[in-house]
Amino acid sequence: MGILKSSSVIDKTDAQRVVGVVLPERISTYFSLFVTAKGCTKATIFRELMQKWWDHKTVKEPENKLLETLFNKIQKEWSSIKLKVPEKNIEDFRSELQQELQKKGLKEIHIKTILNKLKE
Numbered sequence: 158m159g160i161l162k163s164s165s166v167i168d169k170t171d172a173q174r175v176v177g178v179v180l181p182e183r184i185s186t187y188f189s190l191f192v193t194a195k196g197c198t199k200a201t202i203f204r205e206l207m208q209k210w211w212d213h214k215t216v217k218e219p220e221n222k223l224l225e226t227l228f229n230k231i232q233k234e235w236s237s238i239k240l241k242v243p244e245k246n247i248e249d250f251r252s253e254l255q256q257e258l259q260k261k262g263l264k265e266i267h268i269k270t271i272l273n274k275l276k277e
Contacts, residue, residue: 188202224267231271235275247276255268
């Protein structure tokens with residue numbers, strides 16, 4: 158039985174993912190004290206903070222700009238690998254890249270966009 162109740166409002170219409178974060182102990186301790194005293198959840202506060210961050214960032218750096226930045230980094234990496242390991246082929250690189258981008262949680266549409274742009 159919970160003595161101290163907390164409230165959390167989750168928008169069930171949006172697809173969701175768990176995002177973990179490690180905080181310094183002083184912040185974590187205060188965070189726990191705050192949410193317990195205020196009767197809310199850590200998730201609610203974190204979602205509100207992330208929503209504000211997202212609202213601000215998506216205006217300054219839309220997805221297409223981030224994809225271009227990421228593609229440029231990947232292209233530089235491919236060029237560097239080709240110089241170091243000339244026998245490496247683009248298909249092996251693309252396969253490794255696809256796995257890495259999936260592990261990092263990128264959407265399939267973004268992965269396909271990057272892979273389609275990556276030509277030898």
